[in-house]
Every structure is written in C-alpha cells, then in structure tokens.
Amino acid sequence: MSELDLRRASSVDEALTIMRDEGRTPIAGATDLYVAAQFGTLVPRKLLDIWKLKELRTIGTAADGQTLVIGALSTYTDLMQSAVVQDRLPMLVTAARLVGGVQIQNRGTIGGNIVNGSPAGDTLPVFAAADAVVVLRSLRGERRVPFNEFYAGYRKTVIKPDELLIAVETPSIDGIQAFRKVGTRAAQAISKIAMAAVRDPKRPRIAFGSLAATVVRVPKTEAALASGNSIDEAAAVLEAEINPIDDVRSTAVYRKRVAVNLLRWFWKETAPA
Amino acid sequence: MKAIGKSVSRKDGIGKATGGAKYADDITFPGMIHGRTIRSTIPCGRVKSIKYDFDTTGFTICDYRDVPSKNIVDLIEKDQPFLVETEVKHMAEPIVLLAHEDKEKLHAAKVIIEYEEETPVFDPEKSTLSFKDIDIIKGDVAKALASADVIVEGTYRTGHQEHVYIETNGLIAVPEEGGYALYGSLQCPFYVIKALRCLMGSAHPNIRVIQTETGGGFGGKEEYPSMIAGHALMLAHKSGRPVKIIYDRVEDMIATTKRHPAIVKHRTGLKKDGTLVAMDIEVILDGGAYVTLTPTVLSRGCIHAAGPYRCDNVRIRGHGMFTNTPPNGAFRGFGAPQTEFAVEVHMERIAEQLKLDPVELRRKNALRAGDLTATGQTLREDTSALMVLDEAVRRTDFSRKRKEYKGTNRAIGLALFFHGAGFTGAGERNLKSKARIDLTETGVRIAVGSTEIGQGTRTMHAQIVTEALGIPYETVEVAQPDTSRVADSGPTVASRTCMVVGKILEECAEEMKEKLGGMSPADYFKKNGPLSIERMYEPPDWIIWDDKTYLGDAYATYGWGCDVIELELDPYTFEVKPIKMTAVQEFGRPIHPALARGQIEGGTAQGLGYALLENVVMRNGVMANAQLTNYVIPTTLDMPELDIVMMENPYPGGPFGAKGLGELPMDGPGPAVVNALRQLGCDVREIPATPEHIASCPKMNGSYA
Numbered sequence: 002m003s004e005l006d007l008r009r010a011s012s013v014d015e016a017l018t019i020m021r022d023e024g025r026t027p028i029a030g031a032t033d034l035y036v037a038a039q040f041g042t043l044v045p046r047k048l049l050d051i052w053k054l055k056e057l058r059t060i061g062t063a064a065d066g067q068t069l070v071i072g073a074l075s076t077y078t079d080l081m082q083s084a085v086v087q088d089r090l091p092m093l094v095t096a097a098r099l100v101g102g103v104q105i106q107n108r109g110t111i112g113g114n115i116v117n118g119s120p121a122g123d124t125l126p127v128f129a130a131a132d133a134v135v136v137l138r139s140l141r142g143e144r145r146v147p148f149n150e151f152y153a154g155y156r157k158t159v160i161k162p163d164e165l166l167i168a169v170e171t172p173s174i175d176g177i178q179a180f181r182k183v184g185t186r187a188a189q190a191i192s193k194i195a196m197a198a199v200r201d202p203k204r205p206r207i208a209f210g211s212l213a214a215t216v217v218r219v220p221k222t223e224a225a226l227a228s229g230n231s232i233d234e235a236a237a238v239l240e241a242e243i244n245p246i247d248d249v250r251s252t253a254v255y256r257k258r259v260a261v262n263l264l265r266w267f268w269k270e271t272a273p274a
Numbered sequence: 275m276k277a278i279g280k281s282v283s284r285k286d287g288i289g290k291a292t293g294g295a296k297y298a299d300d301i302t303f304p305g306m307i308h309g310r311t312i313r314s315t316i317p318c319g320r321v322k323s324i325k326y327d328f329d330t331t332g333f334t335i336c337d338y339r340d341v342p343s344k345n346i347v348d349l350i351e352k353d354q355p356f357l358v359e360t361e362v363k364h365m366a367e368p369i370v371l372l373a374h375e376d377k378e379k380l381h382a383a384k385v386i387i388e389y390e391e392e393t394p395v396f397d398p399e400k401s402t403l404s405f406k407d408i409d410i411i412k413g414d415v416a417k418a419l420a421s422a423d424v425i426v427e428g429t430y431r432t433g434h435q436e437h438v439y440i441e442t443n444g445l446i447a448v449p450e451e452g453g454y455a456l457y458g459s460l461q462c463p464f465y466v467i468k469a470l471r472c473l474m475g476s477a478h479p480n481i482r483v484i485q486t487e488t489g490g491g492f493g494g495k496e497e498y499p500s501m502i503a504g505h506a507l508m509l510a511h512k513s514g515r516p517v518k519i520i521y522d523r524v525e526d527m528i529a530t531t532k533r534h535p536a537i538v539k540h541r542t543g544l545k546k547d548g549t550l551v552a553m554d555i556e557v558i559l560d561g562g563a564y565v566t567l568t569p570t571v572l573s574r575g576c577i578h579a580a581g582p583y584r585c586d587n588v589r590i591r592g593h594g595m596f597t598n599t600p601p602n603g604a605f606r607g608f609g610a611p612q613t614e615f616a617v618e619v620h621m622e623r624i625a626e627q628l629k630l631d632p633v634e635l636r637r638k639n640a641l642r643a644g645d646l647t648a649t650g651q652t653l654r655e656d657t658s659a660l661m662v663l664d665e666a667v668r669r670t671d672f673s674r675k676r677k678e679y680k681g682t683n684r685a686i687g688l689a690l691f692f693h694g695a696g697f698t699g700a701g702e703r704n705l706k707s708k709a710r711i712d713l714t715e716t717g718v719r720i721a722v723g724s725t726e727i728g729q730g731t732r733t734m735h736a737q738i739v740t741e742a743l744g745i746p747y748e749t750v751e752v753a754q755p756d757t758s759r760v761a762d763s764g765p766t767v768a769s770r771t772c773m774v775v776g777k778i779l780e781e782c783a784e785e786m787k788e789k790l791g792g793m794s795p796a797d798y799f800k801k802n803g804p805l806s807i808e809r810m811y812e813p814p815d816w817i818i819w820d821d822k823t824y825l826g827d828a829y830a831t832y833g834w835g836c837d838v839i840e841l842e843l844d845p846y847t848f849e850v851k852p853i854k855m856t857a858v859q860e861f862g863r864p865i866h867p868a869l870a871r872g873q874i875e876g877g878t879a880q881g882l883g884y885a886l887l888e889n890v891v892m893r894n895g896v897m898a899n900a901q902l903t904n905y906v907i908p909t910t911l912d913m914p915e916l917d918i919v920m921m922e923n924p925y926p927g928g929p930f931g932a933k934g935l936g937e938l939p940m941d942g943p944g945p946a947v948v949n950a951l952r953q954l955g956c957d958v959r960e961i962p963a964t965p966e967h968i969a970s971c972p973k974m975n976g977s978y979a
C-alpha cells in the first residue's frame with residue numbers, strides 16, 4: 002500500500018458532510034483496516050480519519066439514568082477503566098481485557114469492532130446478550146437499530162455508506178453477567194468461540210461469537226432456561242439449535258461441544274447460592 | 275583474559291538494540307528493482323500455457339529458458355528445478371519470475387497459467403516413491419520379540435511445523451565488477467554458492483555470497499535461500515540491475531520449508547520387570563515433492579528413534595516419502611523431535627501397561643557410559659541420561675506430585691531425551707571444515723562462514739578465541755560472512771557451530787599464540803605485518819561409521835535432557851495451560867551462560883508450540899492458515915514458569931568441554947506435555963495436541979465437566 006487518500010475531520014458534523022459529499026470511509030483506530038490493507042482486501046482508498054472526534058469517546062448514562070451510552074470511539078482501555086461500565090456491564094470489561102494485547106486495547110474501538118462485523122469480534126456477543134441498540138447518524142438524521150438486527154450476513158451490516166456509528170446504548174441489566182473467550186492461544190488470539198450470557202431470572206440471554214456467519218443469540222435455549230428446564234435439557238436444546246462452522250481455526254464438532262460446555266459452566270458458576 | 279563461562283556482552287548487541295543492524299530489506303543499491311515469484315496453483319500436473327496479461331514494458335521476465343547453465347538447485351540430489359519447465363510437483367512451485375522498479379506495478383501484474391491437472395499424492399503412507407530408506411539392525415529383533423514377556427505396540431504422529439523466524443526470507447543479487455554479489459538472510463552461505471555455481475555454470479565464476487544480519491533461521495534458512503538467491507540472480511543477470519526479492523509472511527509460509535510430518539510405529543518387547551529386550555521401529559517421513567534434505571533428516575530421526583535407552587535387539591526402518599507438497603526441510607532437531615516424541619510417549623504407555631513407575635522404567639533402561647546405542651556405538655564418560663533424569667525428578671518432586679494430582683485437572687509429565695551434536699557419522703570428516711583467524715592492527719579477526727542468526731555465534735566464537743589467545747575480548751572482531759573472504763567452516767546447522775567450528779578456532783588461536791611468542795597481536799602486526807592461521811577440523815580418530823549398514827559412532831557426543839511439565843486441562847474447553855516447565859539439560863559446558871539459557875528457553879517455547887498450538891492446516895497440498903493470525907506460536911502468556919538447569923559433563927573433543935546445544939531443547943516438550951495429558955485420561959498419540967484433538971480423544975467424550 003503506497004498511497005492513501007486521507008482526510009481528517011474535526012467534528013461529527015464535518016465528518017458527516019465529508020462522508021456524504023466525498024464518499025469517504027471512516028477509520029477509527031485502524032487496527033482492522035490496516036490489516037485489510039496489508040492483505041490487499043481493502044477496497045476503498047479514500048479514507049476519513051475520525052480518531053480525534055472527542056464527542057464520540059464519552060461513556061455515561063442517558064437522561065433516564067438507566068441506559069448506558071458508550072461512544073463509538075471508546076477504546077478497550079477506556080472500557081476497562083470506566084467505573085460505570087464496570088458497574089453496569091462487567092461482561093464488556095471482561096471481553097475488553099481479552100482483546101489482542103495492550104497496543105490493540107489502546108487503539109481499537111467498539112465502533113470499529115461492531116462495524117467491521119467479523120463474527121469473531123469479541124464485543125459482539127456482549128452487545129447481543131445485552132439487547133443493545135446502536136445509534137447511527139447521517140446528515141439525513143439519526144436512527145436507532147437494535148443490535149440483534151444490525152447484521153445482515155457475514156460481515157454485512159445495515160449501516161449506510163454516509164452513516165457513522167455514534168454510540169451503543171445498553172438498557173440496565175438484571176442478573177449476573179458472564180463472558181468467556183476461547184481463543185487460539187492465551188493472548189493475541191482470535192476467538193474460536195466466545196459466549197456472553199446474562200442470568201436474568203425472567204429472561205436469561207445467551208449469545209455466541211465465532212459460531213456462525215454472524216454473532217448469534219439462541220432463543221430456543223434461552224426459552225428452555227427461562228421455563229425452568231434443567232441444564233441438561235437446556236444443553237440438549239442448545240446442541241440441536243446451533244450449527245457451527247468449520248474453518249482453519251477450529252472444527253464444527255469442537256465448537257458445538259464447547260458451546261454446550263460453556264453454557265453448563267455459566268449455569269453452574271452463576272447458580273443461586 | 276578469562277571469557278569462557280561468562281555472559282559477556284554480545285558482539286551484535288548494540289546494533290540490534292539500537293536498530294542500527296541492517297537486514298536484507300533495509301539494504302538498497304543504486305538502480306535496484308524488485309523481484310516477484312509466480313507460483314503454481316495446482317499440486318500436480320503440467321503447465322500448458324503461460325500468458326502475460328499486463329503491459330510488460332519495463333518488466334524483466336524470466337522463465338526456465340533463461341537459466342544460464344543448469345536448472346537445478348544443487349543439494350544432496352539434483353532433482354529440484356529453480357523454475358518449473360513443464361511438470362508441476364507441488365503448490366506454490368516457482369514458474370515465472372518478474373521484476374520491476376515499482377512494487378505496486380509488480381504486484382498488480384497478472385500472469386495466467388493454464389495447467390493439465392493430475393492426481394496428487396498427499397498421504398506419505400500411500401506414496402509409492404521413497405527418497406531414502408534406512409535399515410538399522412542390532413541383534414535379532416524377531417527372536418527377542420518371540421521370547422519377550424510383554425509386547426507393547428503403538429503408532430505416533432507429528433505434524434508440520436513452520437519456523438516463524440521473525441525476519442522473512444530475503445535476498446538481493448547485485449551485478450559487480452566481473453561477477454555478482456548476493457546479499458541475504460541465510461544460514462549457509464557456502465550452500466548458496468554451490469547452488470549458484472550450478473545455475474550459472476563456468477562462464478560466471480565470480481560469484482560471492484554475503485550474509486546480512488539475519489532475523490532467525492531455526493533451519494528454515496538452511497536450504498531454501500539457495501532457491502531465492504538463484505531467482506534474484508537470474509533476474510539480475512537478465513536485467514543487469516540489482517534485484518531484491520523479499521517474501522512477505524504469507525509467501526514465506528506457503529512456499530518455504532517446514533518440519534517433516536512423521537508417522538512412527540513401535541513394537542517393543544519387554545521383560546515383566548520393564549527391561550527392554552526388543553525394539554522394532556518404523557519411521558515414515560513426509561518429504562514433500564523433492565529430495566532436498568529428507569535423507570539426512572530421516573537419518574538423524576532414525577538414529578534417535580530408540581530414545582536414550584539400551585536394548586540389545588533393535589531394528590529401525592526409515593522411509594522418506596514423496597508427496598505433492600512443498601518440500602519439507604531442516605528444522606531445529608532435524609528429525610529427532612519427531613522420533614523422540616514417539617519413543618517417549620511409547621515408554622509412558624509401556625509404564626502404564628506394565629504398571630511400572632515411569633521414572634523407574636526409564637532409570638532401568640537409560641543409556642549409561644559403556645552401553646551400546648542402536649547403531650552399536652559405545653558411549654563414553656560424557657553420557658548423562660541418569661544424571662539429568664535424577665535431577666529433574668528430584669527438583670520437581672515428581673513422584674509425590676504425580677500421586678497428589680490424581681483425580682484433579684492438573685498433571686505432571688516427563689520426557690528423557692538426547693541429541694547427537696554435529697554432522698552424522700562420517701559427515702564431519704567429509705565436510706573438512708576450515709576456520710581462520712587473521713591478525714589486525716588492533717587484535718584479531720575471526721573469518722568463518724558460520725552465521726549469526728540470533729543464537730550468538732559471533733559472541734561465542736570471540737569468547738573461545740579470547741580465552742585461547744589470552745587477549746581482551748574487545749580486540750577480537752568477527753568478519754561478516756562473505757564467501758570470497760572467509761574460510762568455509764561448513765553450514766550453521768546440526769548444533770555444530772560451537773562444538774566443531776569453535777574447536778577449530780580454539781586450535782587456530784593456540785597456534786597463533788605460539789607464533790606471537792608472547793607479543794600482543796598489535797605489536798606483532800606492527801613488527802611483522804599480517805598473519806593468518808587457517809586450520810581444518812579433525813574429528814576424533816576413534817569415530818568409525820559405515821554409511822551402508824548405518825552402524826558405528828553416529829555422533830562424537832550427545833547432549834542429554836529431561837523435561838518435566840506441570841499443566842492444567844480446562845474441563846470445559848480442553849485448553850491446556852502449562853504451569854511450570856523444568857528443563858534439565860547437559861551439553862558439556864556453557865561457554866556463555868546467558869546465551870545458553872536463551873537457547874533452552876527459546877527451544878522449550880518452540881517445543882511447547884509444537885506440542886500444543888502450532889497446527890499447519892494443509893488443504894489441497896498447501897498451507898491454508900498461512901498468516902500469523904491463524905498459525906499461532908506461543909506468546910509470553912502461553913509460557914509456563916521456567917526452571918532451567920544447566921548441568922556439566924565436559925566433552926574432551928569440544929572447545930573447553932562444550933558440546934552442541936541448539937537443537938537439544940526442542941526434543942523434550944512434545945512428549946513431556948503428552949505424557950502429562952495421559953495422566954488426565956487423555957490418550958493422545960499425536961501433536962499438536964490442540965483442544966480440538968484432545969476433545970476427540972477416547973475418554974474425553976460426553977461432557978467432561
């Protein structure tokens with residue numbers, strides 16, 4: 002890659018104008034984008050650097066005092082250091098700790114993780130299990146899309162070329178949260194399978210990454226758990242519900258086995274005393 | 275000046291720490307252009323047509339018809355071409371070379387090749403072509419098996435392994451006055467020269483090869499750089515300009531050599547008390563599509579296949595098989611990690627089957643001084659199998675922990691191993707390695723072809739010369755290996771650079787000391803001018819080896835090791851977490867303790883990667899996970915706590931008692947890990963023991979948790 006056509010935006014409005022008028026692709030931490038450039042899979046050469054947009058790097062609660070709002074440019078390090086995230090969404094902190102190494106944690110953003118859309122993105126199961134909502138904005142206006150409707154297929158999202166992901170909103174969560182990543186090694190690893198889970202007494206939620214073309218929720222299994230079925234029964238439902246992939250990193254057989262084991266682990270670890 | 279046994283500062287330390295050191299890709303020459311290799315995309319067949327689907331102006335293009343003399347990468351056999359003529363034998367085989375000054379244009383150029391495909395062979399057991407067969411016979415195995423109390427059988431497998439040297443392969447060919455200079459990242463400059471002479475013929479006698487600072491090799495830059503050098507040279511010859519070829523990681527992984535996968539079958543007869551009476555072993559290596567180094571890898575593999583054990587009746591048969599995959603080649607350990615994995619896992623299974631203590635079983639059968647090896651070599655006083663075993667067992671409290679961990683998800687396992695130092699059999703005698711020391715105005719300069727590839731060659735050689743000459747370490751320089759200027763000290767392989775080349779240097783220094791007659795090098799130089807001492811290696815005269823029967827003194831000496839690992843298995847994910855590794859190794863004597871420790875730490879990490887993580891996924895005869903993202907090597911977080919123990923038992927034929935060390939640490943981690951896993955009910959017989967593989971083992975079915 003010898004040439005890059007790069008502009009830098011100093012406000013969200015300016016960024017949105019440039020995106021509409023020049024059709025530029027935003028780059029945040031560039032940790033996914035540069036890998037794509039190196040492998041020759043990066044098509045757009047006209048880029049817009051949004052890294053300096055401070056407005057997108059805030060973390061806090063919405064006016065309702067309940068909803069957690071995480072700016073798209075928040076890095077993994079920001080998440081780990083945020084008291085409100087630690088308090089409201091501890092499974093996201095666990096996931097952030099397991100991303101790449103320190104350099105990636107300092108540079109990689111949740112917006113990049115979500116829009117890049119790799120099924121192995123480690124924050125994806127967390128937002129799926131949290132019933133999060135993504136906030137998208139363009140000069141045409143702002144819209145809110147439930148996270149679980151954001152992906153249309155393998156690395157396909159519903160975001161429009163002139164839209165920026167502004168923030169992720171998470172409603173308050175009842176019940177214990179958990180996150181488990183099974184990577185190819187102890188650090189700097191891509192997930193072979195990742196699970197985020199919430200033991201909401203009324204509505205337990207389970208999401209898996211790296212199992213299919215997109216992050217998946219397992220509604221049948223969740224229903225089995227909600228209706229008070231035994232964990233053995235729920236495990237059997239999960240086994241029938243998922244149909245994992247085979248790839249160079251792992252096998253379908255292993256993924257299925259471990260998905261079931263992780264569910265058992267979660268249920269055991271979070272069992273009421 | 276005392277230098278031996280001290281961790282003096284590295285000769286290459288400052289350059290590497292400050293970034294001043296120049297690697298191949300840091301070097302440019304006026305008018306230099308870039309080379310690219312167009313490779314086959316089928317594993318087996320014939321080239322039907324080649325079409326250049328781009329504007330070729332400004333490009334230099336070479337195919338096999340541009341070979342000046344012989345289209346042969348001259349190594350053991352003469353079967354591998356620099357460029358395919360018509361027959362394609364493996365994926366990623368070089369067919370056409372392109373060069374251009376603009377890298378973007380070069381990489382955008384499209385070459386369309388049509389093929390006639392044939393059916394490839396990927397399974398070495400189904401291959402009908404063997405590159406090399408070995409049959410080692412000691413005593414009468416059939417008879418001894420018939421009279422054994424117990425017979426234990428087993429088949430063990432090891433996979434490909436990629437070297438992952440931090441610097442990928444790279445070479446630059448430069449036209450110069452009357453000939454060519456080749457600069458590059460390589461282990462064996464004189465191997466490259468040999469290959470280039472064959473390529474260019476007698477019309478081009480003036481070629482020299484210069485090793486640039488090299489970011490790791492592990493055997494991976496032993497033979498393949500000859501291929502790349504040939505390509506760069508052909509392009510330079512045709513264009514008249516300097517040509518640089520640097521592989522990126524993907525190309526390096528798909529095209530260059532890997533460790534030979536192995537299938538090893540054991541049939542062992544024992545007395546009830548565990549005494550070995552017969553070992554019948556078959557070793558099958560997947561050689562890939564050309565002979566390259568397979569015969570010698572097979573040879574070392576077979577010689578180590580019976581492990582560090584005594585047994586009167588041994589038969590070891592070896593086959594190096596052809597398959598339609600890129601040739602496998604040299605990799606730290608050179609066949610021994612494969613076969614020692616098999617024998618050590620087999621010994622553990624024997625202990626289990628005979629209900630014997632695994633330590634006692636090994637102690638009873640371990641080689642001692644005076645014993646005969648599988649090739650009939652009588653071992654000398656520098657034999658340390660029992661010493662390393664006892665120390666490892668003692669300091670890890672092995673036997674107690676083994677009992678204590680029963681029923682938990684923690685386990686402890688061990689492996690006993692050895693590694694022959696230097697070339698096999700008559701190899702060192704045939705090699706006739708030379709080393710030279712030149713006097714300079716300020717001290718001396720070492721002039722050898724042995725390469726610094728990160729392991730500390732320059733520092734260690736300078737220490738030996740410092741000590742033998744009795745001059746300050748700072749006044750000893752080490753010349754950059756340039757085949758036109760240094761002595762051919764043989765390849766930098768086989769754990770021979772300290773023990774063999776270091777020994778010649780010690781002798782050169784002693785001779786020089788005598789000549790100096792008490793004067794300092796500087797004074798002598800001022801008074802008498804230049805002085806050079808060159809000597810040739812004399813292997814110990816007791817070494818007798820028969821290449822036909824494979825009997826005799828396989829190696830002048832051996833290093834000995836015992837690794838003990840403690841690990842935990844995650845019952846939900848089948849991930850293995852190494853907790854503590856104790857590596858007790860005897861290699862004569864450490865010349866530079868910090869560097870020696872580094873070799874053991876690094877080799878142990880590489881061995882743990884081989885055991886647990888490093889999985890080359892082959893699809894249609896080519897590596898499918900050819901990126902660092904998907905071919906994973908251990909990070910610091912994957913490494914256990916290390917207890918490195920360096921024991922001494924000097925070898926009289928080595929410099930200051932030193933033996934070879936580089937490869938030894940690679941042999942133990944694989945079997946130690948798998949022997950620990952066995953304690954957890956996991957009958958693993960192959961590596962890498964990935965979580966996927968462990969999950970598929972018998973007894974691991976059902977929800978383990």
Ligand SMILES: Cc1cc2nc3c(=O)[nH]c(=O)nc-3n(C[C@H](O)[C@H](O)[C@H](O)COP(=O)(O)OP(=O)(O)OC[C@H]3O[C@@H](n4cnc5c(N)ncnc54)[C@H](O)[C@@H]3O)c2cc1C
Pocket residue numbers: 026027028029030031032033034035036073074099100101102105108109110111112113114115116117121122123124164165166167189190191192
């Ligand atoms: C060594 C290494 C290790 C890694 N380890 C992990 C890991 O363990 N787990 C993991 O999940 N990922 C990992 N990654 C991937 C990557 O770091 C993460 O996905 C990261 O969160 C991407 O964020 P970024 O800001 O760098 O994205 P960028 O590369 O800047 O962008 C990625 C994509 O998102 C788009 N984009 C970014 N921000 C916005 C926005 N606000 N609005 C609209 N579009 C946007 C870009 O246009 C681009 O298409 C790793 C990467 C590397 C290089």
